[in-house]
Amino acid sequence: MPPPAAKPSLLAQILAPLAGFFFFAVGISFLPTSWGPEFPGLGKLLQTLAIPVPFAFSVIAYAVVHRIFDGPLEKDASSLYRISTSPEHFVWCIFEPLVLGSTVLSYYLPRYAYYTSPELNTVVAFGTHIAPLLLLANALPLRRKSPTLAVISVITVLGTLVTLTLPFIT
Numbered sequence: 001m002p003p004p005a006a007k008p009s010l011l012a013q014i015l016a017p018l019a020g021f022f023f024f025a026v027g028i029s030f031l032p033t034s035w036g037p038e039f040p041g042l043g044k045l046l047q048t049l050a051i052p053v054p055f056a057f058s059v060i061a062y063a064v065v066h067r068i069f070d071g072p073l074e075k076d077a078s079s080l081y082r083i084s085t086s087p088e089h090f091v092w093c094i095f096e097p098l099v100l101g102s103t104v105l106s107y108y109l110p111r112y113a114y115y116t117s118p119e120l121n122t123v124v125a126f127g128t129h130i131a132p133l134l135l136l137a138n139a140l141p142l143r144r145k146s147p148t149l150a151v152i153s154v155i156t157v158l159g160t161l162v163t164l165t166l167p168f169i170t
Helices: 010-029 040-048 052-069 081-085 087-112 118-129 131-142 147-163
Strands: none
Touching: 052 087, 087 118, 087 131, 087 147, 118 131, 131 147
């Protein structure tokens, strides 16, 4: 049986979702709007990767921030051990960037974009209507872990109420 996990540092708890938001934005920038006839294969490849890339970048940001600011794990512990000891924090760090990024995109894209790809529309629809409900359900266990996570859960609940009022991109 592995030893009890150390509590994540305050800096890691704050920086992990911010880094996830940054990497989510980088992942969204890979979504093609128009590639033209000169790069048909690259455009198709990026359209195929459009949905998993932002999630993958958010997971990478979570892992990197906790590895840097929480120090090394024990020798016999796997890298997934930290995720299994705090699944609520992991879910929050993955879905919060998705909700923030989708909220920004659902506001600006209908006003400034001539064309929105169906993949981007799917990501934003999930981020503005389903992910906030998952975050809301996840906020209740977070409030018992630490004062920082309690504040985060309150912000999440308030953000969920705002996000659920946003329309789909059409």
